[in-house]
Amino acid sequence: MTFARLLLLTPLMLTTGCFGSDRIVPVSGVVTLDGEPLSRAVVGFEPIAQEGDLEAGYGSYAKTDDQGRYALRHLQEGEGALVGQHRVSVSTVVGKEGPNGEILGLTKERVPARYNNNTELVVEVPPGGTDEANLELVSK
Template identity: 70%
Template sequence: MLLPLLVLSGCFSSEKIVPVSGVVTLDGEPLADAVIGFEPIAAAGQLEAGQGSYARSNAEGRFVLVSLYDGAGALVGPHRVSVSTVVGKEGPNGEILGLTKERVPSRYNNDTELTFDVPPGGTAEANLELKRK
């Protein structure tokens, strides 16, 4: 899940990183232990969008994004947002073992339709209201 975020690399300015936090819910209930990924969307004509950010939600569904290279926050601008609850353990040969069942519909993870525009001053209201139907 985080692999696409980890592939992004390079030197990015921390001036564009702002604090981002919120609450993720599924059908109105807090979604605990979800991995939330914010992947910047490249501007027209650009190949590289910048570094991604991620978080894990707590029991109340609250999350605080962490940039892969610059600490807390996310880049300013539009992002594709993914949410997943799949958990697995790495086996002795690097394989993934014992994956848990995904609780989040695919339209929010691998085939995400979620987007969020991170404002220049950051936000504590990056709330993600997911629905099964």
């Protein structure tokens, strides 16, 4: 690669390859299932790449408390989530790790499949963050 080409690509690499903490904002909320708080659920926010972006960035996750409250933690930057649209999944499946790394004794999923791996939930994380990223799930 020529030096001139490298100079042209450097700004692109900096904007798409690095996700600085200035784009990470606090995100929290409450998860309910049929109007009741969903405790001990894992909430995952996975950024959706926007048109023209090469990468979407790292996701964020949280576990709900007994009142269904959660606060996201970014996989690389600490507390919060990247600004922008996210595909959101919620699951209550828990398993114990066996002596050889295998997963044993999975619990029954309490959340409908449409909110798990192939989720239909999309949440927009605003530039200032939010404490109202509430997820109102329904079982029917």
